Amino acid sequence: MSATYQLLTGEEIICENLPTSMCAFSISATGKRCLLETANVAGEYTCRNSAVEVEGIVNHVESDECVAACGVDRKTVGISSDAMMEPGFAAKLCSPACFDYCPNILDLYFNLAAGEGAFLPDLCDAQRTNPHRSMMEMFSSGGAPEPAPGPVSDSSAPALAPAAM
Template identity: 50%
Template sequence: MASFSSSSSYYALSTWSCLVGLLVLVAAHHVDGYVACPNLNKDTCAFAVSSSGKRCVLEKLSLDGGESNHVCRTSEIRAGGSRGWIESNECIDGCGVSRDTLGVSSDALLESRFVRTLCSPRCYKSCPNIVDLFFNLAAGEGVFLPKLCEAHKTNGRRAVAEIRSSGQAAPSPTVAPVHHRKLVEVAAPAPAVAILP
């Protein structure tokens, strides 16, 4: 009887060890999971960051017969510190962006309602990945996002009008639907250099 009890304990302990090991392995994969943009679907691509730290972009491809297909591609745009990141639904909703967003564009910064949502505490303080993206897009337009948010608190329409009138932002297209957007690497503006005689 004693040998039955010890062998039973051995199998119970082995089973328990295997389960714990399996849970640790699954948890480690979840935390350090590999994210490759081409493996993402339409519902997870926009605002995701690959494991290499490059942003994923959703593109719409036209197929024969007038049909279209969405594909997720890896851009050359580096995310500031995020790697292997699938954006949460809370941040997608809280920042006023959409999973259907095609490409990467600063056009949304010209919309007062979007800027108000982006600058809200719900987004600005809780969704660093989306804020980082629009911080860099704003910088590419010569705009400092924290200053834009501050100006938007006092007079939102005026802040957006100043971006439009500065000549830094191109007007958004109003004619002909765009099927493909060109991806542009966004970097902070280069510092001014003075040449002395």
């Protein structure tokens, strides 16, 4: 599969005209992300324009190299942050091969992370610091290390204020 459909065909990319095997992670001539969806027939898919605009990238089909480097799947249906919760995904997404050379995929997941209240570069820094931590743990903690546990008391009684002197 070629990295750029437009170069092969000489045409502007219209999501609805793309083969479903090239749909996910593609961007139309109008700068809208293409979206793979399930069709009315079981097991079949369609490609269509989404409402999501990409700034600065048009007529783009993601390369096989970036798909592999970033750990994404061309059979991804819809646009969602779900993949970010899968074990090992953060390591691939944050790898230099993806982070430094695949701006389309990074833009998508940067915006998905922001929608979850996180900043992707911070999540990647946290992942590099503690590679065994899942992306879900990083999202829930904002990428910061967990606080050290404080003293534990057996008592369920409320604490009393100090006596006045």
